[in-house]
Amino acid sequence: MEIKELTRRIRYIEVVTKRKVDEALSGAYTSVFKGRGIEFAEVREYMPGDDVRFIDWNVTARQGHPFTKKFVEERQLNIALAVDISSSMDFSLSTPTKRELCAEVCGALGFSSLRNNDRISLFTFADKVYTALHSRRGRQHILRILREVLTAQANTQRTYLKEVLTYLLDVLKKRAIVFLISDFFCEDDFWRELAILSRRHDVIAVMIRDDFEISIPYNVGRLFLEDPETGNSLMINTHRKEFVDDVNYRLKEDRDRLFSGFKRYGVDYIIVSPSSGWLVPMISFFKNRGKSRR
Numbered sequence: 370m371e372i373k374e375l376t377r378r379i380r381y382i383e384v385v386t387k388r389k390v391d392e393a394l395s396g397a398y399t400s401v402f403k404g405r406g407i408e409f410a411e412v413r414e415y416m417p418g419d420d421v422r423f424i425d426w427n428v429t430a431r432q433g434h435p436f437t438k439k440f441v442e443e444r445q446l447n448i449a450l451a452v453d454i455s456s457s458m459d460f461s462l463s464t465p466t467k468r469e470l471c472a473e474v475c476g477a478l479g480f481s482s483l484r485n486n487d488r489i490s491l492f493t494f495a496d497k498v499y500t501a502l503h504s505r506r507g508r509q510h511i512l513r514i515l516r517e518v519l520t521a522q523a524n525t526q527r528t529y530l531k532e533v534l535t536y537l538l539d540v541l542k543k544r545a546i547v548f549l550i551s552d553f554f555c556e557d558d559f560w561r562e563l564a565i566l567s568r569r570h571d572v573i574a575v576m577i578r579d580d581f582e583i584s585i586p587y588n589v590g591r592l593f594l595e596d597p598e599t600g601n602s603l604m605i606n607t608h609r610k611e612f613v614d615d616v617n618y619r620l621k622e623d624r625d626r627l628f629s630g631f632k633r634y635g636v637d638y639i640i641v642s643p644s645s646g647w648l649v650p651m652i653s654f655f656k657n658r659g660k661s662r663r
Contacts, residue, residue, distance in 0.1 A: 378469070379515045389648050390484065397655035398481040402446055402546060411439050438497035446487040447504055447543055449570075450475050451533050452518055453551035455495040455527040462581045463643035470577050471550055472518045474647050478548060479511035489514070490545075494533035495523030501540070528555040534562035541570060549636075551573040552582065553627055564634040574631055574638040576624075583620065583642055585613050 390398075403527060411424050415435035428436040438566045452475065458467050465473070475491070482489045486506065491514045493500035500517050503508070528551065547570050566572055585592070592605040607613055608649060631638045641647045 375516065375519060378472075378519060382469075382472050382476045382515055383480075383512065386473055387480045389483070390477055390480045393648060393652060394655075395479060395481055395484050397652050398478075399485055400487075401655045401658050402487075405486065409544075412436050413439055417473045421602055424616060446482070446485070446489055447451055447481045447541075447545040448478060448489040449492065449537065449541060449547045450478065450514065451492045451494060451537060451547060451549050451551075452488065452493065452521075453528055454493045454499065454518075454521045454523050455528040456523070456653060457552055457554045458577070460582075461579050461643070463579050465643055467552065467577050467579055468519065470641055470643065472515050472649060474550060474575055474641060474651075475514055475518050477651065479514055482506075483508065483511055485618050490581075491517060492533060492537065493517060493521040494528075496525045496527050496529045497532050498536045527588075530555050530559035531557045531562050534559055534566050538562065538566055538569070543550070545574065546571045548573050548575055550577060552576065552578050560630055560634065563630075563636060567635045572636045574627075574636050574640060575641060576627070577641045579646050584617050585620075585626075587613055604623075631636045 406467075412428050413436065414425060415429075415437045419437045419595045423438045424436050448455040452471055458471065461467050479489055481487075483506065487565070487634065488504040488506055491500060491502040492498050500521050502517065522650050530551070530553075533549075541547070544615060549572060551574075553574070553576055563572070567620060581592075585607060587607055587610060588605045593602065603616075605612065605616060628638060630636075637654070637658060638649050
């Protein structure tokens, strides 16, 4: 991708995602991710109306008149984005592409974190971790994340989720909110590592799939599909309803298997596609999550 085109895309994603964050997403983000709790700030003189439960009796005894403890919410969060850059993430028969959707999701989460003064990191992966941008704040850091998501390339076509999960278990020392962003087309057994990670951190899976990877439509002619990770190919005659039904059943079976595993190990998930976009699924997810945790 040429630098001029890359700059244009990053600027477009910044403008669009920042506007949508400001208008619709930031409130849902803040309400769901509350921070780590309440921490002590200072002691000040007691004033009528203060909660008597917070009177500091030691300071009160020394000074001869009442003092109370003041607390503030510890808001700052650590957000970690783990983004799949394997070959299958470049597949798309729809617009925007899966890679662009990935960048938009990262932009939305990045500008939400910026608005709330949270720290955010990025890890791109395929068979291993390729990019590690460690936890920082600031607009320039968010723009660098977008550039990496749009341009990072892997040396292999395969996806091994186990590798990135093992890496995150090693490098994430403080509790974080981990967004695992992938199409989840992988063959390795990563469930043990995911279970351990979800016990230590808040893990949210963001499944990004092209519309044709969710459901093959009828009567759109013959489709020649090739798996960019395995090289396996398949010719689909979409005029044969029974054949299309069988393919769609297998696609749904694959998604249901993943969703069942996510639920088993306490991992929430969001589904994003070109037809749905990212805003509505993410707002719906945050609202439902907020209700379930009340």
